[in-house]
Amino acid sequence: xxxxxIAIYRNSTKPAKELAAxxxxxxxxxxxxxxxxxxxxxxATTVAERTAPSQRQSVEENNYMAHTYARAEGVAGxxxxxxxxxxxxxxxxxxxxxxxxxxxxxxxxxxNGDVTLSFPELESSLAKYQNPQQADSIMRVQQELDETxxxxxxxxxSVLQRGEELDSLVAKSSALSTTSKMFYKEAKNNLxxxxxxxxxxxxxxxxx
Numbered sequence: 001x002x003x004x005x006i007a008i009y010r011n012s013t014k015p016a017k018e019l020a021a022x023x024x025x026x027x028x029x030x031x032x033x034x035x036x037x038x039x040x041x042x043x044a045t046t047v048a049e050r051t052a053p054s055q056r057q058s059v060e061e062n063n064y065m066a067h068t069y070a071r072a073e074g075v076a077g078x079x080x081x082x083x084x085x086x087x088x089x090x091x092x093x094x095x096x097x098x099x100x101x102x103x104x105x106x107x108x109x110x111x112n113g114d115v116t117l118s119f120p121e122l123e124s125s126l127a128k129y130q131n132p133q134q135a136d137s138i139m140r141v142q143q144e145l146d147e148t149x150x151x152x153x154x155x156x157x158s159v160l161q162r163g164e165e166l167d168s169l170v171a172k173s174s175a176l177s178t179t180s181k182m183f184y185k186e187a188k189n190n191l192x193x194x195x196x197x198x199x200x201x202x203x204x205x206x207x208x
Contacts, residue, residue, distance in 0.1 A: 012074030
């Protein structure tokens with residue numbers, strides 16, 4: 001089981017803004033990490049922006065899942081993990097972190113502008129909950145969580161709005177460097193490039 005990414009977004013405005021984030025890219029090579037990190041941010045931003053207030057939804061791509069919980073206050077939490085990671089732990093952790101974030105940061109600190117906040121709880125949680133067995137206390141916090149209310153999507157395209165295309169979003173994304181955008185285009189035309197892209201995004205690209 002693997003947690004790759006945890007973040008808090010402001011999704012009350014568009015585009016959604018990553019307010020704080022933590023990533024674990026230790027499984028990837030040194031020269032691959034920058035592009036992988038950018039694609040994680042791009043994937044999470046796309047899903048967070050398209051998650052309505054009070055909605056929980058999980059987007060499946062190959063062996064990975066992006067779990068998102070949007071709060072009525074205008075923020076959303078996103079976890080990207082492999083498919084084996086327990087969904088209840090992911091959403092219980094998101095709920096806990098969003099509560100902590102909203103308690104620590106009044107709305108005036110994040111509601112407007114291009115702000116990035118220091119929220120070390122994301123880093124510590126990313127390390128602590130790599131093993132969901134460590135999450136027993138969190139799992140008991142939200143036993144009432146109704147998993148039937150979590151919307152499951154099989155591909156990122158299913159959360160895109162009518163008329164949107166992934167190619168266009170990639171081209172416009174400020175989260176992706178020119179190098180990563182070029183790599184995305186090359187990967188679409190050369191399937192042998194797929195090992196250099198996160199498996200979940202490789203699945204998206206190969207289906208286009």
